[in-house]
Amino acid sequence: MQYEDIYQRELRTLLIACGALANEAIAVLKQPGLTHIELTCLPAKLHNTPQKIPDLLRTKIRENKSKFDKILVLYGDCGTGGGIDAVLQDEGAERIAGAHCYEFYTGxxxxxxxxxxxxxxxxxxxxxxxxxxxxxxxxxxxxxxxxxxxxxxxxxxxxxxxxxxxxxxxxxxxxxxxxxxxxxxxxxxxxxxxxxxxxxxxxxx
Structure with a gap:
């Protein structure tokens, strides 16, 4: 797909990513058509304590909700037992499909x-x-x-x-x-x- 051919108003978009994916997210956001997306990350070490991810993600979303038209999340479920999805449903944000980064990288x-x-x-x-x-x-x-x-x-x-x-x-x-x-x-x-x-x-x- 030639994404450069997409012409549409650029929504103010925030991407919240796991810190373990920061380099990869930065590489993607250099693509034409995505350079307007802002990136922020939660600490990569949270994967050692996944039960903390949903609350910290909720805080990050609420801190930024009024500043952006759309908030996207680069996390899988990541061992939270549906906790991340519950936060996203409550807060009106969306994440990439997959249980973990292995799945969403490969499909x-x-x-x-x-x-x-x-x-x-x-x-x-x-x-x-x-x-x-x-x-x-x-x-x-x-x-x-x-x-x-x-x-x-x-x-x-x-x-x-x-x-x-x-x-x-x-x-x-x-x-x-x-x-x-x-x-x-x-x-x-x-x-x-x-x-x-x-x-x-x-x-x-």
Whole structure:
């Protein structure tokens, strides 16, 4: 689709994203037709305490509701058990479809196919590759207690790197991560088209 051909009044739009998706959101918002969208993020570390996300999201929406025509959200359900969707329904905001970023990056059908092919799959995104040591290796205490590795990852068989941006360095780092975890490696380039499609659809309707 040639999004440059879309001519319509630009709505004042705010995109609230998970901090883990900030680089990817910035890349998408450079696309012609989306540069007018403003971006704000909630801290990426909230994924360790997903129960806090809905209330903080509600606060962020209410702080900005009077300033924008439309508020869009770049979050999945993210382990909130429907909490995010309840907030969005109350506050009149909309989010991208998907239970988590793995699903909305790949699209539901493609993600289901990947998951069905091998249920024992551990997923990495660009963000998780960049922060593998901090969030996974150290976050799960594997740096201090390597004996925990089979307990944590014993039921996994492969690591699938869902890549958003083409960066060979990230691919090599993801391969190394798979080796450290003792998992088979697979690379899937998702790009950012699903996020682009979501934003273009919402800012022109």
């Amino acid at each position: 539901t059908q493609a993600f289901d196919e990947i998951a069905d092919e091998e249920p024992g799959t551990f997923y990495l995104t660009d963000f998780l590759v960049r922060h593998f040591d901090t969030l996974i290796w150290q976050g799960l205490k594997l740096d201090k207690h390597p004996q925990l590795l089979p307990q944590i990852f014993g039921n996994y068989k492969r690591l699938v790197y869902l890549a958003q941006l083409s960066d060979g360095r990230f691919v090599e780092e993801a391969k190394i991560a798979a080796e450290r975890l003792g998992l088979e490696f697979e690379y899937v380039f998702t790009g950012l088209h699903t996020v682009e499609d979501f934003l273009f659809e919402k800012v022109t309707t």
